[in-house]
Amino acid sequence: MVPIPRRTPGTTVTGPYGTSNIRDNVGNGQYVSDAYVRTGSDGYVAPRCQ
Template sequence: MHYYSIAPGHTLNVRSGPGTTYRITRVLPEGSRVAIFCQRPGETVSGPYGKTSVWDNIANGEYVSDAYVKTGSDGYIAPRCT
């Protein structure tokens, strides 16, 4: 399993779905790393790594915006969530 760093100097809201209107399930502290199990399109968000509609599934029912995760790509790096 590969882990990806969240943007330096940021905490990150983990949400129950791919958008900022979904409930916050927890907050990742600065320096966190996440595993990405799958990705799906959702709300477009601007962050340290650009503007994207890609959301990363980091656990069952938990999503973070890819704009805050250093994946090295502007596109999908994991399978689409089903």
């Protein structure tokens, strides 16, 4: 399990968990498309990056 402290909008990507324009912050300045992360939700489950 990887903690997702923040999320931000980005390019729309299709992956194994659907299509999403949300990018999940998984490390210091590192993001991965939400379409590749099973969060159990298609929406924001963490605060948006400022």
